[in-house]
Amino acid sequence: MEAAVTECRCDLETELERMIASHEGKKDDLIEVLYWVQDKYGYVPKDVQLIIADKMNVPLSTINGVITFYHLFSSKPKGKYEISLCNGTACYLRGAPRVLERFEKELGIKPHDNTGDNMFSLNLIRCLGACAVAPNITVNSEPRARMAPDLVPEIINELKAKNYTGVIDDETD
Structure with missing residues (x-):
């Protein structure tokens, strides 16, 4: 079971990197990328925020600011x-x-x-x-x-x- 979860998570991270690349790392597309992450993961995990910060060259503080400003984003898992x-x-x-x-x-x-x-x-x-x-x-x-x-x-x-x-x-x- 653990292997399936890890594999699934790796697939999502690969898909995330492709998604960011499709936006050519444009900082203006941050909200769209975060929305995609929120939809796929159910929240925006810290490790994914770090990937986004690195790939889009956006400070982590900016990502945290967007997540906390818009109520549709969450940095912790939500209930079913x-x-x-x-x-x-x-x-x-x-x-x-x-x-x-x-x-x-x-x-x-x-x-x-x-x-x-x-x-x-x-x-x-x-x-x-x-x-x-x-x-x-x-x-x-x-x-x-x-x-x-x-x-x-x-x-x-x-x-x-x-x-x-x-x-x-x-x-x-």
């Missing part, structure tokens, strides 16, 4: 199900703190952390742009509107059962 809670003004005023508190209680983690089994990640984001149906969450980038604390256990149980559909609740007020 990434739950992101909107903490923008409308969501906040319509109950996001209570929804967050329920997720924290049910999952046993704080924002920007993973459960011990890496099944769930919990994140806070600024705004999903769906203020009229606040509060909002996303699960693996799929939106869910009109969240309420009592819906949290249902969502977690659906995800655990792998039956989560990601369907947007489009009821009207």
